[in-house]
Each structure stands twice: as C-alpha cells, then as structure tokens.
Amino acid sequence: MTEDSTYGAGQIQVLEGLQAVQKRPAMYIGSTDTRGLHHLVYEVVDNSIDEALAGYCESIEVTIHEDDSISVSDNGRGIPVDTHEEHDRPAVEVIMTVLHAGGKFDNKSYQVSGGLHGVGVSVVNALSESLEIEVKRDGAVWRQQFDHGEPASELERLRAMEAGEETGTTIRFWPDTDIFETTDFVFSTLESRLRELAFLNSGVGITLQDEREDRTQRFYYEGGIRAFVEFLNETKTNLHDDVIYFEADEEIATAESERGAVHVEVAMQATDELQGSLHAFANNINTREGGTHMTGFKTALTRVVNDYAKEHDLLKDLDETLKGDDIREGLTAVLSVKHPDPQFEGQTKTKLGNSEVRGIVESAVHEHLGTYFEENPDPAETIVSKAVEAAKARKAAKKAEELTRRKSALDSTALPGKLADCQTKDPGDAELFVVEGDSAGGSAKQGRNPEFQAILPIRGKILNVEKHRLDRILENTEIRNLITALGTGIGDELDMSELRYENIFIMTDADVDGAHIRTLLLTFLYRHMKPLLERGHVYATRPPLYRVRYRGETYDAMTEAERDSIIEERCDGNPTQVQRFKGLGEMNPEQLWETTMNPETRYLKQITVEDAAAADKMFSVLMGDAVEPRKEFIKDHAPEAEWVDI
Numbered sequence: 001m002t003e004d005s006t007y008g009a010g011q012i013q014v015l016e017g018l019q020a021v022q023k024r025p026a027m028y029i030g031s032t033d034t035r036g037l038h039h040l041v042y043e044v045v046d047n048s049i050d051e052a053l054a055g056y057c058e059s060i061e062v063t064i065h066e067d068d069s070i071s072v073s074d075n076g077r078g079i080p081v082d083t084h085e086e087h088d089r090p091a092v093e094v095i096m097t098v099l100h101a102g103g104k105f106d107n108k109s110y111q112v113s114g115g116l117h118g119v120g121v122s123v124v125n126a127l128s129e130s131l132e133i134e135v136k137r138d139g140a141v142w143r144q145q146f147d148h149g150e151p152a153s154e155l156e157r158l159r160a161m162e163a164g165e166e167t168g169t170t171i172r173f174w175p176d177t178d179i180f181e182t183t184d185f186v187f188s189t190l191e192s193r194l195r196e197l198a199f200l201n202s203g204v205g206i207t208l209q210d211e212r213e214d215r216t217q218r219f220y221y222e223g224g225i226r227a228f229v230e231f232l233n234e235t236k237t238n239l240h241d242d243v244i245y246f247e248a249d250e251e252i253a254t255a256e257s258e259r260g261a262v263h264v265e266v267a268m269q270a271t272d273e274l275q276g277s278l279h280a281f282a283n284n285i286n287t288r289e290g291g292t293h294m295t296g297f298k299t300a301l302t303r304v305v306n307d308y309a310k311e312h313d314l315l316k317d318l319d320e321t322l323k324g325d326d327i328r329e330g331l332t333a334v335l336s337v338k339h340p341d342p343q344f345e346g347q348t349k350t351k352l353g354n355s356e357v358r359g360i361v362e363s364a365v366h367e368h369l370g371t372y373f374e375e376n377p378d379p380a381e382t383i384v385s386k387a388v389e390a391a392k393a394r395k396a397a398k399k400a401e402e403l404t405r406r407k408s409a410l411d412s413t414a415l416p417g418k419l420a421d422c423q424t425k426d427p428g429d430a431e432l433f434v435v436e437g438d439s440a441g442g443s444a445k446q447g448r449n450p451e452f453q454a455i456l457p458i459r460g461k462i463l464n465v466e467k468h469r470l471d472r473i474l475e476n477t478e479i480r481n482l483i484t485a486l487g488t489g490i491g492d493e494l495d496m497s498e499l500r501y502e503n504i505f506i507m508t509d510a511d512v513d514g515a516h517i518r519t520l521l522l523t524f525l526y527r528h529m530k531p532l533l534e535r536g537h538v539y540a541t542r543p544p545l546y547r548v549r550y551r552g553e554t555y556d557a558m559t560e561a562e563r564d565s566i567i568e569e570r571c572d573g574n575p576t577q578v579q580r581f582k583g584l585g586e587m588n589p590e591q592l593w594e595t596t597m598n599p600e601t602r603y604l605k606q607i608t609v610e611d612a613a614a615a616d617k618m619f620s621v622l623m624g625d626a627v628e629p630r631k632e633f634i635k636d637h638a639p640e641a642e643w644v645d646i
C-alpha cells in the first residue's frame with residue numbers, strides 16, 4: 001500500500017467521523033456513564049440480532065473478560081471481507097470505521113433492530129481503546145485490529161476454515177477508559193437486556209458468560225413473548241392458564257416507496273395484582289415512553305373487552321362502561337412491533353412515532369383478540385369480571401374519598417378518640433406527632449407542650465398500601481384517624497386550607513419495624529396526600545441512640561461513633577452512665593420531650609417528595625410479590641434496607 005492510499009480523501013473522512021464520535025460520545029450512545037458503557041455491548045449484539053432476523057444466525061455468545069473487555073460472537077454469515085469498491089478497502093474495515101456504513105452493504109435483509117441510536121459498530125470502535133475482529137467467511141478465518149477506531153493492522157487471512165467449521169463474526173473490544181466513567185460491566189444489567197432480546201427474538205439463543213466469576217447464563221425461548229409473559233407472571237397468581245397470544249403482518253409502503261411489512265405480536269395474561277404491567281417494544285427497543293403502537297393496543301383492548309361485556313350482558317351491576325385502567329388492572333402484556341423504518345421520539349427517544357402503526361395495531365388487536373374471546377369464553381369472562389371489580393372499587397374509592405373530605409370539614413367533633421389534641425386553634429402554630437405504639441404515645445402525651453403539640457399514636461403495622469385498593473385502605477382505623485386528624489381530606493378532594501397542623505412529625509423507633517412503619521406512612525402520604533410533602537409540612541424525628549451522663553451533665557449521641565467521642569472528649573473516658581435507648585417506649589416523658597419534641601433541642605429531618613418517592617419505590621420492591629426484583633434490591637441496598645435515612 002502506498003502513502004497516497006492511506007491518506008486519501010476517503011481516509012480523511014473516516015478520521016473526521018471517528019473524531020466526531022470521540023468528541024461527543026453522548027450524541028451517539030446517550031452518555032458515558034455505566035448506561036453508555038453497556039450500550040456498546042447492545043450495539044454489537046444488535047448487529048448479530050439483525051443477522052439472526054435475516055435468517056442466517058441462531059446463536060450469539062457474549063463474554064465479559066477479566067480485563068473488562070467484551071466479546072460478542074455469532075454464527076452468522078460473517079461481515080464481508082472482499083474489497084469495497086468506493087473505499088478501496090476491505091468491506092469489514094469500512095463497516096468498522098465509517099459511520100452508518102453497516103446497513104448499506106445488505107439491501108435485502110431489512111434491519112429491524114439497529115440499536116436505540118442506530119449508530120452501528122463503527123461507533124463502538126471509535127470509543128474503544130482497542131478492538132479486534134475475527135471473521136469466518138469465504139473459506140477462511142480473517143482478523144483485523146483497531147486502535148481508537150483506526151486500523152492498527154491490515155485485514156489478515158489467518159488460516160483456511162476447517163471442514164464443518166461455522167461461519168460467523170467475533171468482535172472483542174476494550175472500552176476507552178479516557179472516555180467512560182466506568183468500564184465495569186454489570187452481569188445483571190447485561191443479563192436482563194439479553195434475556196429480553198431472547199424473548200423478543202424467538203429461536204435465537206443468547207449466552208452470557210462472565211469470566212471474572214465463572215458464571216454463565218443461556219437464554220433461548222421458542223415461545224418468544226409468550227414466554228416473556230410467563231416469566232413476568234412467574235411469581236404472580238394468574239387468573240387463566242393460557243397466555244393469550246397472536247401475531248399479524250401488515251404490508252406498508254416505506255419511505256423509499258419500497259414494500260415492507262409491519263410485524264405485530266401481542267402476548268397477555270390477567271393476574272390478581274392491582275398493578276398492570278404493560279411492556280411495549282418497537283424493533284426490540286423498550287419503548288418506555290409508549291407511542292402509537294401502545295395507543296393502538298390500549299384503544300382496541302378497551303373496545304374488545306367492552307364489546308364482549310355488553311354482548312354477554314356482563315355489565316348489569318355497573319352503570320357505565322369499563323375504563324381502560326379498569327381493564328388493564330392486573331393485566332400483564334407484552335406488545336412487540338417490528339417496522340422497516342421506525343421513528344423514535346420523546347425525551348429518551350423511546351416513544352414510537354410512526355402514525356400508521358396506531359391503526360395497524362388497533363385493527364390487529366381488535367380482530368385477533370375479538371376472535372380469541374369468542375372462542376375462549378372462560379378467560380374472556382375472567383378478564384371482564386376482574387375489570388368490573390376494578391371499576392366498582394374505583395367508584396367506591398371515589399365515594400370514600402369524598403366522604404373523608406366531607407366528614408373532616410363539617411364535623412370537627414368527630415376527631416379520633418386516640419388523638420390528644422393541642423389547645424391552640426391556630427393551625428400555623430400547631431404540631432402533630434404521629435407516634436409509633438401506644439406506650440410511646442403515652443410518654444409523648446405526658447412530655448409534650450399541650451399548648452401547641454398534639455399526639456396521635458399509631459398502633460402496629462398499618463395496612464399494606466400497595467396490596468389494597470383505596471376503599472380498603474380507608475377501612476383501616478389508623479389511616480382514618482390520621483386523615484381525620486389532619487383535616488384536609490385526600491386525593492382529588494384534598495384541601496390544604498383545612499390542614500389542622502403546620503408541622504407533622506413522624507416519630508418511629510430507630511429499628512427495622514420503625515423504618516417499616518415510617519415507609520408505610522410515607523407511601524400513603526406520597527400517594528394520597530402529596531401536597532403535604534410538596535409544601536414541606538412533613539418531618540421525621542430522630543431520637544438519639546445513646547445518652548451519656550458525666551458530672552451532672554447529659555450528652556446525647558445519634559450514633560455509636562458519636563457516643564465514643566463524647567465519652568473520650570467530654571467525660572475523660574470515664575462516664576458516670578451510658579444509656580442506650582432501644583425504642584421510644586424506653587424514654588421517660590422528660591427524655592422524650594428533650595430529645596425529640598422540644599423545638600429547641602430536637603433533631604428533625606424534613607421529608608421531601610423525593611424521599612417519599614424513594615420510600616414508595618422501596619415499598620413496591622420490598623412488599624410487592626415479585627421475588628426477583630426484591631432479591632436484587634436487597635442485595636444492592638443491603639445496608640439501606642434496614643434503616644432508611646430520612
């Protein structure tokens with residue numbers, strides 16, 4: 001090769017392209033944090049998936065190596081190695097170095113995956129310190145190496161392929177440590193995306209191997225998204241045995257006025273959960289922001305279920321039609337569409353924009369689900385009656401909401417018997433302590449300043465808010481007492497001008513049970529009385545863990561370390577007494593006043609909406625039925641799960 005051909009116009013263009021990627025990586029892969037890092041793997045895997053969808057590859061192997069490099073290997077046709085006319089370089093080199101070159105080589109196979117940003121493997125190359133590609137094709141094994149995206153060797157022919165040896169492509173890359181904040185690949189992150197891809201691409205086997213800890217997982221699902229729904233419902237109670245499944249293809253004219261087809265696949269199954277779980281994908285991308293496919297699905301589902309219910313006279317004890325939310329309650333559904341020219345919109349480019357897709361999905365679901373319902377009356381009736389139940393509960397909750405509002409506004413004599421109210425009638429000065437347990441409640445009542453401090457003891461665990469609908473939650477005495485004491489009502493009926501206390505203190509023990517009760521209360525406030533949090537009315541008290549006495553003085557410590565330094569620095573290492581408070585109930589009224597209630601000396605933490613949202617999330621994970629996320633969560637957050645620091 002001569003100097004000229006190395007630095008020809010084509011090569012300069014290549015360098016400029018790679019530099020653009022290196023200069024603004026986020027424009028191509030979203031970010032340079034752990035998300036962006038994992039995105040590199042998905043980009044390479046997507047190319048192998050495309051090869052599989054074209055019908056030439058059934059197995060993909062992803063390996064995390066000990067040196068934080070990744071290889072992706074497939075048994076497809078292999079990236080072409082012959083000379084590319086325009087660039088006068090091997091095709092594989094062009095694909096690895098020219099932005100968006102990948103697709104142009106193969107007009108026939110229609111690329112349906114293409115990655116979230118559809119950027120191609122050259123971007124992975126540009127963002128890798130080093131990349132090595134091995135291709136088995138045209139009877140030989142070929143190899144080329146790259147350094148920060150640029151060829152570091154010519155394409156070399158290593159050897160002839162042996163008889164029976166499969167064609168394919170292996171790409172190994174070492175992410176650029178100057179670009180990425182981290183190069184630590186997380187097994188579980190790759191695992192969930194690769195499992196998802198195996199569900200979405202039925203018949204493609206994907207193996208994930210971690211050489212750092214000798215761990216291997218293989219994903220292969222004949223059942224496709226039907227198996228996906230079974231997987232999602234594994235820990236739930238299904239209301240009918242079979243997963244409802246159908247697929248449809250609809251011909252469309254693509255932008256280049258070529259013919260193409262939109263592929264629609266739906267799998268769903270009803271469970272007894274209160275939350276629905278609807279997952280929509282477009283070209284293997286999880287469209288978290290929804291889009292036209294999701295809209296079409298929801299519209300058709302609502303119509304089919306209502307039509308069936310009316311036709312079979314199942315809405316008798318309901319004076320209205322079923323709402324979409326009623327029908328989707330407890331429903332697990334996976335919707336997957338594949339489109340020759342998908343348009344992604346939205347904040348995170350995870351919303352499908354193609355307008356023709358709405359009607360395509362709507363009529364596919366209308367036709368196939370309608371037929372399924374007629375042929376399978378048992379699951380159809382189960383789904384309808386679950387929706388009717390949800391609609392009734394929705395109406396009951398609405399009524400209950402209105403009732404709590406009216407009661408608290410009109411009738412202040414109906415204050416809960418357990419509430420020890422304060423004397424002031426000015427809410428601006430008043431404080432409410434919501435105290436865990438009757439005995440601590442008793443001490444707080446004796447220790448408080450009754451002029452402006454009110455006490456409401458809450459006994460035991462309040463109701464699991466996640467597990468029950470609002471009408472059931474409102475049957476719980478502790479919750480009702482809290483609502484009545486606060487005076488505002490809840491939900492849509494909430495009126496802040498009726499708030500009876502300026503400050504609300506949640507006062508629980510510093511142990512696991514206390515954290516649980518606090519989480520339950522916060523979850524309730526977050527879901528049904530959010531304005532209280534938004535306007536900063538809610539606090540957590542934090543009683544000290546230790547009290548140290550020395551020469552007539554007392555010192556409180558919030559932590560063990562603080563206790564030790566008090567003993568060292570204030571008591572010459574020889575305190576008169578060290579007391580450990582195990583719970584609020586162990587403090588006498590004076591101690592409770594001084595450590596937790598006296599505005600001059602108490603420790604407080606204001607609770608923000610974000611804190612409550614975190615509690616809500618933790619609550620869903622810890623208390624919900626799904627076993628896997630709970631295990632993951634506890635593993636990842638082990639220390640915090642015990643005591644949420646708010």
Ligand code: 0RA
Nearest residue numbers: 047048051076077078079105106169
């Ligand atoms: C361009 C053209 C052809 C295949 C591929 C690219 C290809 C790319 C990747 C990336 C990872 N694995 C891959 N496998 C194949 C088609 C070549 C032909 O017509 O034989």
